[in-house]
Amino acid sequence: MDVPSNRQPDPGEWSGEQPDIHPAIARAFRALDGSGLPWVLLRGEDDLVRPHGDVDILVGDGLSQRMDALLAGVGFHRVLARGHGSHRFYFSYDATEDLWLKLDIVSEISFGPFQQWHTPLAGGCLKRRLRNGLLWLPATTEQAWLHLLHIMLDKGGVVTPGRMETVRVAGALASTDDAIAAYVDRQVGHGTAAELLKLVRSGSFDDFRDPAGRMASALTRNAPLRTRVTAARNRILRLLGPTFPGRFSRGIVVGVMGPAGPGKTLLLHRLGETFPLPSRYVYLGVKGQDRRDSWISRIPGGRRGQTVIRQLRGALAAKYHYLRGRVVVVDRPAYDALPPAPSTTAGGRTETALASALAPEPHVLLVLGAPGPVVPAGNGGHPAGVRDRSLQARPNLAKRHPKTWVLDDAQPQPLIQRVATEIVWGQLAGSSPAPAAPGRSGSQAPEPGDQP
Known part of the structure; x- marks a missing residue:
């Protein structure tokens, strides 16, 4: 029961049972x-x-x-x-x-x-x-x-x-x-x-x-x-729908990275479900099945053109929902969609450049990673349940995007979901500091004018 014990009764007070309060x-x-x-x-x-x-x-x-x-x-x-x-x-x-x-x-x-x-x-x-x-x-x-x-x-x-x-x-x-x-x-x-x-x-x-x-x-x-x-x-x-006032009045873009699997899929599709703002899932990858694949592959440059169209379509969808003030949950952000090694062909370099240019820059990047040392709550902005890993598989990621959190994918899915929700809401509300990136002595937040 959350009732102060040192308060004097008010003249109009009744003495009935006092309710419990969160x-x-x-x-x-x-x-x-x-x-x-x-x-x-x-x-x-x-x-x-x-x-x-x-x-x-x-x-x-x-x-x-x-x-x-x-x-x-x-x-x-x-x-x-x-x-x-x-x-x-x-x-x-x-x-x-x-x-x-x-x-x-x-x-x-x-x-x-x-x-x-x-x-x-x-x-x-x-x-x-x-x-x-x-x-x-x-x-x-x-x-x-x-x-x-x-x-x-x-x-x-x-x-x-x-x-x-x-x-x-x-x-x-x-x-x-x-x-x-x-x-x-x-x-x-x-x-x-x-x-x-x-x-x-x-x-x-x-x-x-x-x-x-x-x-x-x-x-x-x-x-x-x-x-x-x-x-x-x-x-x-x-009809305008709810929005978050202030810096995020145009919405927030949340990138999710990690190995393909049920954990990532659940996080992507459930992260925005309970938010008080409308949310949309957007896929920015270039892979996928299409009934036209068989004849597109026979056209010179067809595959490359199809890739560009998919990248453009995903980027425009993400930008539209962001401008509408929504929580945009992005699967395969540019960091994840880029090939692990630089392409040696002109077409490959063009594809890489387009992926970097078209994909919106996330305000928050969530990475499902392998277990590492537990970071106590409040240390570097990580809530409890977030593991600190140096992103060995992507050594330049933290340098390119300072607002990156690594979530321990060995934890139960409900805990991952709660931690991710807490991170995104904290960024919207300004109550969660940016995590300290590996190799940095402190945290670095994006400038107020940053937009995807």
């Missing part, structure tokens, strides 16, 4: 407290040890613009997702538990799939908040109403089996003598709040969709232009 989330709550501005956890106080979804937090207007620096100081970094109203999303990765933590910070209480129905409820919710250990929570009836409106307006009245018990509890706690109930009656029609509570308490969850639709129509009629403009704008902005 240490990283607890640090975020303390940082919010330290800001001196009000905040509340909107829902999910019993799901903070290993949250199954977002941790939803409402903050005062003056805090939202300070949030990036405040949360970066405790390990949470913003992923920019346009078209979500006042929502700001912050992520942290716990490699020990292979767990992504997500904070969803809002400065306004709005509803709808595109946050198109604005409300003035945030100020009152923050004013009437209550303390529970490390948490600030809305008043009990307000928290119940916010959850019911979330189901009716954000989810269209659809109650999944996993939410049924929560809806029942909210229906039992909500009251018509509440500021949010009064707001519902004003916006939708007198008696709406009482009818909604009667329906919830009846347990007829299949009957929620019709009243949800009527509530949505009434809210739209109250502000038709604003509602439609907001929904259309946010719908269009979401």
Whole structure:
């Protein structure tokens, strides 16, 4: 349990059981407290040890613009997702538990799939908040109403089996003598709040969709232009997809090298699966089977031309996804695709030059290598589980690319996956220093303007 023991009780505090909290989330709550501005956890106080979804937090207007620096100081970094109203999303990765933590910070209480129905409820919710250990929570009836409106307006009245018990509890706690109930009656029609509570308490969850639709129509009629403009704008902005602000706003290129095998294949295809940014796998090698190989080989220079086309196609795909702000996982980067010895023919030298020129320069290079001496966590920027090897098979690699990590391919695949995820996220967030290259006394990071 992560609750400070030397804190004096607050006037509005209740003495109920205090929930367990993941240490990283607890640090975020303390940082919010330290800001001196009000905040509340909107829902999910019993799901903070290993949250199954977002941790939803409402903050005062003056805090939202300070949030990036405040949360970066405790390990949470913003992923920019346009078209979500006042929502700001912050992520942290716990490699020990292979767990992504997500904070969803809002400065306004709005509803709808595109946050198109604005409300003035945030100020009152923050004013009437209550303390529970490390948490600030809305008043009990307000928290119940916010959850019911979330189901009716954000989810269209659809109650999944996993939410049924929560809806029942909210229906039992909500009251018509509440500021949010009064707001519902004003916006939708007198008696709406009482009818909604009667329906919830009846347990007829299949009957929620019709009243949800009527509530949505009434809210739209109250502000038709604003509602439609907001929904259309946010719908269009979401097409841009999430990006990482700052240096990596155009994405990050991750090169993966190593002997062919199931370990490398799993790492390539699973590395970006859980990232809070979209990811794409790109193959930059020149080998492969093609149904046209038999007749291409009969054309003078056909094989060489096919190689050039494959290199160009892969390079353009990697560049496109990088410019879209994605995590680009590259198989066979230029270091890996080049022949082990210089070619003696003009065509071979041309192919080598093209591979070097077209392939994007990785921001992070992960090399699956043989076991070597274990490097303790924090030594030279290597997380635990990374082995230091002098890259005997590729002696010039570390000199050419200072951001190279060697992963022990003898370790279990899940551990390799976690270490690789921690490295890439650390580079995005600026929390993982560059590894010390063999023969260097320290680390060397690429210049801020470096791009693939």
